[in-house]
Amino acid sequence: METSLLFFSQRNMCESKEKTFFKLMHGSAKEEASKEAKTRAKEKRNRLSLLLQKSEFHEEPQARRSAHVTRVTRVCPEEAIRWGESFDKLLSHKDGLETFTQFLKTEFSEENIEFWMACEDFKKSKDPQQMIFKAKAIYEKFIQNDAPQEVNLDFHTKELIGKSITQPTLHSFDVAQSRVYQLMEQDSYTRFLKSDIYSDLIEGRPQRTNNLRRRSRSFTYNEFQDVKSDVAIWF
Known part of the structure; x- marks a missing residue:
């Protein structure tokens, strides 16, 4: 067991x-x-x-x-041809300014036209406090060293603007704006008139597509038209 x-x-x-x-x-x-x-x-x-x-x-x-x-494509060839008569005629026309801005994007130099538009808006300022805010915003965005959209200006011009930024006048950016205007007129505008973008317009052809980079905080012409008196667009 x-x-x-x-x-x-x-x-x-x-x-x-x-x-x-x-x-x-x-x-x-x-x-x-x-x-x-x-x-x-x-x-x-x-x-x-x-x-x-x-x-x-x-x-x-x-x-x-x-x-x-x-x-x-809403731009008629006759209007586009007038843009070729002078740089001023191009910028004075809404579609001309917008088309030129699109062209500068293809060259990665749209900061020039945006600085010029910012100065145009600044000169319309009436309130002293708003003028100070806009002046500082323009300086920090376009002029100071290592600014996010720094334009090509000489040291002397930058220094003068920097010293007057706390008590700006409506003419504080005149010299800088004039130099950027001349740079665009003599350089970018000449290439624009030879570009496919412009030739398509004056010939009445459909606009070709371009591979444009994305932009972070820079405003477009449409935004400038809608809120051109709003200080927030410069921040």
């Missing part, structure tokens, strides 16, 4: 070990399968997110380009 009981006990122990081993193996397999399923699901989500981002990236510039083409 003792031998039989001992044999039965050992048999139960073996079966128990086998069951435990089977449970461990089965549980481990289920855990691995679960991890693998979660990994596959995560990869699918990442791929889907990437596809959506690519879709948005391509759709947005295309929409912007289409809107730009619609604006520019």
